[in-house]
Amino acid sequence: MRISSKQITLLVLLALIAVAPFFFPSSFYYRVGALVFINGLAVVGIVILTGYAGQISLGHAGFAGIGAYACALAPAHLGIHVGLAAILGALISAVIAYLVGRPILRLHGYYLGVASLGFGILVAMVLSNEGQLTGGPDGIAVNDLGLRSVLNDMGLSLTNSEFWYAFSGLTLVVGAWLALNLYNSPTGRAWRALHGSEVAARTVGVDVARLKLQAFVISAVYASIAGSLLALQNRFITPEVAGFMHSIEMVTMAVLGGVGSVLGAIFGAIILTVLPQALTVFAEHEMMVLGLVMMLVMIFMREGVVPTLLRFFRGRGE
Amino acid sequence: MLTVEGLRSRYGRIEVLHGIDLTVTSGEIVTVVGANGAGKTTLLRCLSGVQPVTAGSITFRGEAFTSVPAHRRLKLGLAQAPEGRQIFTNLSVEENLRLGAFLFNDERVHRDMENAFNMFPILKEKRNQVAGGLSGGQQQMLAIARALMGRPACLLLDEPSMGLAPLLVQQIFDVIQGLKALDVTVLLVEQNAFGALSIADRGYVMETGQIVMGGPAEDLIADPRIREAYLGI
Numbered sequence: 312m313r314i315s316s317k318q319i320t321l322l323v324l325l326a327l328i329a330v331a332p333f334f335f336p337s338s339f340y341y342r343v344g345a346l347v348f349i350n351g352l353a354v355v356g357i358v359i360l361t362g363y364a365g366q367i368s369l370g371h372a373g374f375a376g377i378g379a380y381a382c383a384l385a386p387a388h389l390g391i392h393v394g395l396a397a398i399l400g401a402l403i404s405a406v407i408a409y410l411v412g413r414p415i416l417r418l419h420g421y422y423l424g425v426a427s428l429g430f431g432i433l434v435a436m437v438l439s440n441e442g443q444l445t446g447g448p449d450g451i452a453v454n455d456l457g458l459r460s461v462l463n464d465m466g467l468s469l470t471n472s473e474f475w476y477a478f479s480g481l482t483l484v485v486g487a488w489l490a491l492n493l494y495n496s497p498t499g500r501a502w503r504a505l506h507g508s509e510v511a512a513r514t515v516g517v518d519v520a521r522l523k524l525q526a527f528v529i530s531a532v533y534a535s536i537a538g539s540l541l542a543l544q545n546r547f548i549t550p551e552v553a554g555f556m557h558s559i560e561m562v563t564m565a566v567l568g569g570v571g572s573v574l575g576a577i578f579g580a581i582i583l584t585v586l587p588q589a590l591t592v593f594a595e596h597e598m599m600v601l602g603l604v605m606m607l608v609m610i611f612m613r614e615g616v617v618p619t620l621l622r623f624f625r626g627r628g629e
Numbered sequence: 630m631l632t633v634e635g636l637r638s639r640y641g642r643i644e645v646l647h648g649i650d651l652t653v654t655s656g657e658i659v660t661v662v663g664a665n666g667a668g669k670t671t672l673l674r675c676l677s678g679v680q681p682v683t684a685g686s687i688t689f690r691g692e693a694f695t696s697v698p699a700h701r702r703l704k705l706g707l708a709q710a711p712e713g714r715q716i717f718t719n720l721s722v723e724e725n726l727r728l729g730a731f732l733f734n735d736e737r738v739h740r741d742m743e744n745a746f747n748m749f750p751i752l753k754e755k756r757n758q759v760a761g762g763l764s765g766g767q768q769q770m771l772a773i774a775r776a777l778m779g780r781p782a783c784l785l786l787d788e789p790s791m792g793l794a795p796l797l798v799q800q801i802f803d804v805i806q807g808l809k810a811l812d813v814t815v816l817l818v819e820q821n822a823f824g825a826l827s828i829a830d831r832g833y834v835m836e837t838g839q840i841v842m843g844g845p846a847e848d849l850i851a852d853p854r855i856r857e858a859y860l861g862i
Contacts, residue, residue, distance in 0.1 A: 497727075497731060497734070500720070500724055500727060500728055500731075501728065501731060503717065503719065503720055503724075504717045504720065504728050504731075506719070507717040507718060507719050507720070508715050508717065510679050510711060510715060511711055511715035511716070511717065512717075512728075513677075513678070513679060513699040513700045514677055514679070514699065514703065514708070514709045514711055514715070514776075515703065515728050515729050515731050515775065515776075515779060516700050516701075516703035516704060516731050516732045516779060517700055517728075517731055518700045519700065
């Protein structure tokens with residue numbers, strides 16, 4: 312039996328997670344790796360919204376903020392476990408995405424971009440201004456997830472950074488698997504159809520408004536869980552997680568890697584998370600070089616890094 | 630099957646349909662012919678629900694249809710192959726057909742797809758290719774095949790011959806005539822008046838947002854005014 316592109320993506324991803332640690336010069340890189348996977352998870356959500364359904368959001372960090380602060384606030388005020396708090400955060404994000412998405416998804420293109428941008432800024436403002444609840448711009452501490460000590464008792468001892476590397480890596484695999492399944496489902500086809508032409512999608516019976524909303528809610532849940540993971544790993548969170556730059560970063564990662572494909576988007580997350588670390592040799596010129604790399608990629612690899620390279624190698628194979 | 634009464638529609642402040650009346654009975658092929666800008670496409674857009682109606686009514690199979698949203702009209706039996714062959718160019722041929730059957734999730738979908746492939750063998754050959762890579766004629770076939778996947782009682786066709794080579798035009802018209810055998814009623818909007826009238830049972834002539842003439846297709850073909858204005862004879 313031929314293996315499908317879905318299985319290839321998952322195999323590549325699993326291999327990457329398993330093999331990468333052999334090349335880590337120090338345990339610091341486990342932290343970078345975990346950050347890559349957490350960003351990757353948020354970016355897979357962007358692939359569903361932008362790559363599949365063709366809608367843009369410049370405010371998705373708002374949902375990451377909701378997921379992150381749920382982990383800080385729900386245990387303190389509701390007395391629930393942080394793990395449950397992350398799930399609660401995802402539910403709240405879904406409800407808010409539904410309420411916000413209903414009016415703003417009627418907009419198209421840059422109008423939608425600006426409206427969603429407004430939403431992201433709103434969340435970040437609330438998080439930094441409601442100081443007595445959220446700790447304000449200084450941030451707030453988050454409880455330990457406790458899963459590592461459970462694993463320790465079962466005889467699997469991992470350092471903190473190893474644990475978060477593995478845990479966020481596995482979460483990313485699950486997230487990617489769900490997204491890949493959605494691609495070929497009737498819902499995924501309908502998303503890609505309305506991405507091409509909303510009028511034509513309507514004439515085949517697709518409820519365009521409802522499907523856009525579904526994509527928005529699902530991608531908000533991805534962002535929310537990524538925000539929760541970030542909070543749980545760092546045991547600390549600041550309003551920056553919901554900030555404008557974080558929203559832009561998500562979209563940039565997706566577009567740079569190739570927004571139409573899950574694997575491409577994850578590579579985008581790798582590039583934009585690892586590159587700044589690698590570019591520290593350029594000291595104060597770091598951001599300039601990063602900006603230059605991004606511009607060159609977009610000029611010479613318009614569809615994103617992974618789709619362009621795939622096409623190149625396929626073209627040679629024939 | 631389909632009754633339109635006093636239908637008016639506008640783009641912004643400019644009214645483009647000034648009260649259209651027409652009927653389509655079950656099993657017929659009815660054509661609306663007219664020059665560029667007569668409002669034919671706007672009429673179809675009203676019927677498929679993507680263009681707001683300002684006055685008048687649409688009745689389909691005895692039900693008031695005027696305010697039914699576009700995506701629910703197919704479920705009620707009215708399908709459209711939109712102008713400019715609005716296929717999903719980034720999706721494969723097979724995915725396009727599956728989307729045509731978006732409302733259904735049963736084993737008949739598979740059979741319908743086989744029927745579509747029998748009707749258009751070229752689509753079967755190219756089933757895994759991206760639809761945007763098909764030729765104009767093949768895209769038009771795909772648009773019709775996709776509309777049929779929705780199991781319509783009535784099919785609206787907007788300018789299916791537009792931009793096609795003469796040989797392909799004949800082929801497409803043959804296919805439309807063949808729909809009769811499948812019990813699909815057809816409302817065909819065409820600039821190619823002669824081709825459309827020669828396969829239709831009845832026809833309407835549209836000029837600047839109004840129906841100016843209607844009757845059996847062979848009478849219209851024989852009418853000297855039509856021959857002069859539209860058939861170029």
